[in-house]
Amino acid sequence: MGEPNLAVEIGGISMKNPVIAASGTFGYGQEFAPFVDLNRLGAIIVKGLSLEPSPGNPPPRIVETCGGMLNAIGLENVGIEAFVREKLPFLQTFNTPVILNIYGRSIDEYVELAGRIQRLDAIAGIELNISCPNVKAGGAFFGTDPKRAFQVTKAVRQQTELPLIVKLSPNVTDIKTIARSVEEGGADAISLINTITAMAVDVENRRPRLASIVGGLSGPAIKPVALRMVWETAKAVHVPVIGIGGIMDVTDAMEFLIVGARAIQVGTANFVDPRATVEIVEGLKAYLIKHNIADIGNVTGSLVT
Template structure:
């Protein structure tokens, strides 16, 4: 028997495999394809203080080994989440995190305060890749002072597990990771999407209505693994790795680089059961290598 349980602060996950925000809806959408209780955790789609329609279409485009998206955080707002969605998903026997987004620190704080009252939501994932409208649209997560400020403000009102999702579109991700750790983050997740764009050469028009969008999928994995490894050298809090994971080997690679748990995103669109296959694959890897505890993988890269 192998132990697949991992600890994210005070939260025990039954295994290290989680779903990434924006790729798994609220879990309900996948309930017909898989047993949601098998998941270590689930991060529901981005939730904001108020209703958001999202960006105009087209807002998704395929790329070699990945995809671009500019959905724009379409959701009905936190109050609708609490009144309509939460009652339907609160019974799922897995750790549910809500991805919290906003355009101002005040919006982040108010949204987090409301979610803090939900008994069956043990944590939030703070999406600091959102544009800070008071700073001219620069993402909170691309400025260390802004990242610290929003994390600190949410930490003051949110009493459960605070995971901060880091943007890769920065010069020094370690500096920002250390900043949010000092501001009270219980864990960090990385990476969010890389900024990219695609042009249709037949029409000479951009593939996305917003011109640029977030690149995800296997193409970003080497960058994500590198960033997880760099951050793992500097932080004491747990790391949740993501970025192009589509197999058990991918997940194990992130863990060897220093991740305690992982999130699977784009691969859910290709194979709705990919998370279950990754869980099984990790278990088989441990058995094959005669390892009894999943924790032996975290930071286990051999360099000599």
């Protein structure tokens, strides 16, 4: 057998392989360039952008937990204008698709952001964060209600022709209903999961470990929950699904592909090993060769039940 094919197409975005750097865990790409050849990634999703710069939540806003981490960064970011001026030119020197993750406090803000991005050069797509649990009256407001999830997706869809990925919150009772709503609203792809709402307590002073009390759990601890939700979603929609949640190595990545994901995102693992993404790319290739599989697409949805 010749070289296996790792390339995938996700909602109109062509990628060399299905391994994507997850939003908020890979900075604006430049921070990881000393460790990773950014040309080797399937795509890069930058830290969530808002219309105005945001300082995020007060510290402490990161806590290590058993098998994961709890964060309440609160979507700190430089804002879309500074991103375009200071961060984007560097990313444009690579041939890896750049996807902008955005969040707004209202539908109007999402639409305004999408409109500005539509006018930029060399942006491969938009990932709509309707799921961040850390912004009061913000993201989760849209991500936990099927009707609002539909409305924000549709409004952004009407504003942009760029490939549109909608990123779902796991903090819902029925992920399938939300997934179908955003598909109906015009999403080209669905990514999931964002972090799971969680908390930790310091028993000495009986205070919450996070200043904002509640934050989002990520890392290996959430993988089984994420897998179940990706499996359910992949069966419920026709658009491609991108699996996220506790993917630390190639075995984790394979699990998500097998249950139906066409691509995967690597988040918390980047903090443990900045080379996690490229190691997973290499591992996928080795898996295909070992199992004599010609195309990574043949792994997607191959779960034997």
